[in-house]
Amino acid sequence: MTATPPDAPVIETRDLRKEFVVRVRAGRFRRAKRVVGAVDGIDLTVRRGEMVGYIGPNGAGKSTTLKMLTGVLSPSSGRVRVCGLAPVAQRTRLALRIGVVFGQRSQLWWDLPLRDSFDLLRHVYRVPAAEHAARLRRCRAELDLDGFLDVPVRQLSLGQRMRGELTAALLHGPEVLFLDEPTIGLDVVSRQAVRGFLAELGAAGDTTLVLTTHDLADIERLCRRLVVIDHGRVVHDGSIEALHTRYGSRRQVVADLDEPLAEPPVLPGAPLLRTEADGRRLVFACESATASDVVAGLARVAALRDIAIVEPDIEEVVARLYRTPTPVDSGAVQECSITSTAKVPGASAS
Amino acid sequence: MAEWTYRLRRGPAYLALLRGQARSQASYRTSFVVDLVSNVGATVLDVLTVLVLFRVTRELGGFDRTEAMVMVGLSSAAFAAADLMVGNVESLRQYVRTGLLDAVLVRPLGALPQLLLMDLPLRKASRAVFGAGVLVVALATAELAWTPGRVALAVLTPLAGVVFFGAIFVATASLSFWWIDSGEVGAAFTYGGRDFTTYPMTVYSGWFRALFAYGMGFGFVSYYPALALLGRADPLGLPGWVGWVAPGVALPAAGLAAAVWRFGVRHYRSTGS
Incomplete structure (x- = not known):
C-alpha cells in the first residue's frame, strides 16, 4: 500500500457525476425513462485532518456522494480519489483505510x-x-460502552447502537471517517455524547472527518468547513462565517417597548421584520445599520424597556440557501427519451 | 504486494465471518435444531418421488430403478451441497432492495464471499449430508464395474456439480442488481435445473431438453456422468467421453457467473439516504 504524502488531498473529486435512470408511469402500460442527475458535477478537495460538514436538503445528493467516495456506487463520470485510491476499483484496499457509519x-x-x-x-x-x-479501551471510556458491551445488538437502544457503530468504524484506525447522519433519531444525551466524541477525534488532527447531517448544531459544534449542495451541485464551500457574509444573514435587534407605537418606526438600513406582543415587541434586521444605530434610532421615538441582540441563526441561513434558485440548466430531471417499455411490476425507482 | 498474497491474507477474516454466523445461529438453539431436522425433508421428498414412480413403472426413460438412482444421487449430492454453500446468495435481493449491500461493500472483503458467509444457512447442512448419502447408497446398489477411472469420475462429478449449481445460483441471483423482483425467474433455473437433473434426460423431449441439457449444461452434471459410470451408451447418440465433461462445463459457468456478478455490483444503485 502506498502512503499518501502528508500534504496530498485525502479526498479529491473532479466533475463527479452520478445519473440514475428511473422509469416513471406514463399511462397504463407505458413507462417513461428519465435520467436523473443525483450528483451533477462536484469538485471537492479535502485535506488531512479537516472536518467537513456536508449538508443539503433531502435528495440533494449527499448520500450518493458519500457512497461514491466509499466505493459503494460507481460514478457515471468524473474523477474521484480517496486516500489516493479509486474507490470502486480498489474498494477493498480503500475499506481498510476508511471508516464508515451509515446510520x-x-x-x-x-x-x-x-x-x-x-x-x-x-x-x-x-x-x-x-x-x-x-x-x-479508548472508545469504551469516551463513549461509555461498558454498561452494554455484553448485550446483543438487537436489544440495544438507538443511542447505544450508534455509539457501538462509531466504535466499530474506528477500531482499525481509519484515516478518513465518513458519517451519514450520525445523530439522526438520537436523544439529547446520546447526541451530545456522539458530538463530543467526534469533536475530540477531530481535534486530535489525524483523522479526516466528513459528515452529512440535517442537524446544523452538529455542524456548528464540529465543522469549520461547510459544503452545501443542492440539486447535486456545490452551492457553498467555506466556513460558516463566510456563509453568513455571503448570504447576508443578519443580526437582529429585539426591542421591548413600554407602550406600542401608533406608527411602526422606519429606521434606515434596518427593516422591521415583525411585531409581537400587541406591538410592544419589535424585531429589526441589521442590514446596513449596526445594532447600536438601531438602538439609538429607536430610543429617539419610543421608550425602551429592554433590548436584545440576536446572532444570526445558521438554520435560517441554510433555509434561505436551499430556496435560492439554482441556474436553469441544473434542473435535476432531464427528459431524455420516452419509450414505451413493457410494464415491469414493482420495478422500483429509488 | 502481489494480488494473490493479498487475497490469501483475507482467509482469517472470512473465518471470522463464519464464526459470527455460527454464533448468531447458536443464539437461537431450539429453532436451529428444528430447522436442521426439517431441512432434510425436501431432499427426502425428491428421492421418494423417484422411488414412487418406480412403483408404477419398471423403467423411466429407458432406465431401471438402480440406474435412475445414480442420477438422483449425483444431482442431489451436488445440489444440496451447492445450496448449503451458495444457495443463500438469493438473499441478495433483500440486500439490494433495502440498500443493506452498502454495509457489505464498505468492508475490506469480497462482496460475494461476505454475503455467503454472513448468512450461511448451517441448518441446510443436514440436507447436504443426506444428499451425499443418497449418492453413496445409489452407487453401492448399482453394482458398478469399478475401475480407477470410474472412481475418479464418481468423485469429480459431484464436485463439478457443486460448482455448476453454485454458478447458476450466483448468476440468477445477480439479476436482482437490475431487477429486484427476479426471484421466481431465478428459481426456474436453480430448482428447475435440479429437477431436470434428477430424472434421466430421455424423459424430456424437444426444445426443452435441448435448452436445459445442452444449452445451459444441466445434462453434463448427472445424466452423462451416470451413463459413463454405468457403462451404458447414450440413447440420444452422444459419444461416451461426454460423461467426463462436467468440470469442463462447470468451470466456464463459474467464470461466467463471476463476471455477471462483478458487472452487477457495478450497477448496484443502493437506495435513498
Whole structure:
C-alpha cells in the first residue's frame, strides 16, 4: 500500500457525476425513462485532518456522494480519489483505510453482543491485537460502552447502537471517517455524547472527518468547513462565517417597548421584520445599520424597556440557501427519451 | 504486494465471518435444531418421488430403478451441497432492495464471499449430508464395474456439480442488481435445473431438453456422468467421453457467473439516504 504524502488531498473529486435512470408511469402500460442527475458535477478537495460538514436538503445528493467516495456506487463520470485510491476499483484496499457509519446500515452483528462484533471486526480488518485493544479501551471510556458491551445488538437502544457503530468504524484506525447522519433519531444525551466524541477525534488532527447531517448544531459544534449542495451541485464551500457574509444573514435587534407605537418606526438600513406582543415587541434586521444605530434610532421615538441582540441563526441561513434558485440548466430531471417499455411490476425507482 | 498474497491474507477474516454466523445461529438453539431436522425433508421428498414412480413403472426413460438412482444421487449430492454453500446468495435481493449491500461493500472483503458467509444457512447442512448419502447408497446398489477411472469420475462429478449449481445460483441471483423482483425467474433455473437433473434426460423431449441439457449444461452434471459410470451408451447418440465433461462445463459457468456478478455490483444503485 502506498502512503499518501502528508500534504496530498485525502479526498479529491473532479466533475463527479452520478445519473440514475428511473422509469416513471406514463399511462397504463407505458413507462417513461428519465435520467436523473443525483450528483451533477462536484469538485471537492479535502485535506488531512479537516472536518467537513456536508449538508443539503433531502435528495440533494449527499448520500450518493458519500457512497461514491466509499466505493459503494460507481460514478457515471468524473474523477474521484480517496486516500489516493479509486474507490470502486480498489474498494477493498480503500475499506481498510476508511471508516464508515451509515446510520441505517449497521456494521454490527445483530444477534451477537457488541463485544463479539468488535472482536470479529478485528479479524475482518486484520488489526494487530494490541492496537485493537488500545482503541477499544479508548472508545469504551469516551463513549461509555461498558454498561452494554455484553448485550446483543438487537436489544440495544438507538443511542447505544450508534455509539457501538462509531466504535466499530474506528477500531482499525481509519484515516478518513465518513458519517451519514450520525445523530439522526438520537436523544439529547446520546447526541451530545456522539458530538463530543467526534469533536475530540477531530481535534486530535489525524483523522479526516466528513459528515452529512440535517442537524446544523452538529455542524456548528464540529465543522469549520461547510459544503452545501443542492440539486447535486456545490452551492457553498467555506466556513460558516463566510456563509453568513455571503448570504447576508443578519443580526437582529429585539426591542421591548413600554407602550406600542401608533406608527411602526422606519429606521434606515434596518427593516422591521415583525411585531409581537400587541406591538410592544419589535424585531429589526441589521442590514446596513449596526445594532447600536438601531438602538439609538429607536430610543429617539419610543421608550425602551429592554433590548436584545440576536446572532444570526445558521438554520435560517441554510433555509434561505436551499430556496435560492439554482441556474436553469441544473434542473435535476432531464427528459431524455420516452419509450414505451413493457410494464415491469414493482420495478422500483429509488 | 502481489494480488494473490493479498487475497490469501483475507482467509482469517472470512473465518471470522463464519464464526459470527455460527454464533448468531447458536443464539437461537431450539429453532436451529428444528430447522436442521426439517431441512432434510425436501431432499427426502425428491428421492421418494423417484422411488414412487418406480412403483408404477419398471423403467423411466429407458432406465431401471438402480440406474435412475445414480442420477438422483449425483444431482442431489451436488445440489444440496451447492445450496448449503451458495444457495443463500438469493438473499441478495433483500440486500439490494433495502440498500443493506452498502454495509457489505464498505468492508475490506469480497462482496460475494461476505454475503455467503454472513448468512450461511448451517441448518441446510443436514440436507447436504443426506444428499451425499443418497449418492453413496445409489452407487453401492448399482453394482458398478469399478475401475480407477470410474472412481475418479464418481468423485469429480459431484464436485463439478457443486460448482455448476453454485454458478447458476450466483448468476440468477445477480439479476436482482437490475431487477429486484427476479426471484421466481431465478428459481426456474436453480430448482428447475435440479429437477431436470434428477430424472434421466430421455424423459424430456424437444426444445426443452435441448435448452436445459445442452444449452445451459444441466445434462453434463448427472445424466452423462451416470451413463459413463454405468457403462451404458447414450440413447440420444452422444459419444461416451461426454460423461467426463462436467468440470469442463462447470468451470466456464463459474467464470461466467463471476463476471455477471462483478458487472452487477457495478450497477448496484443502493437506495435513498
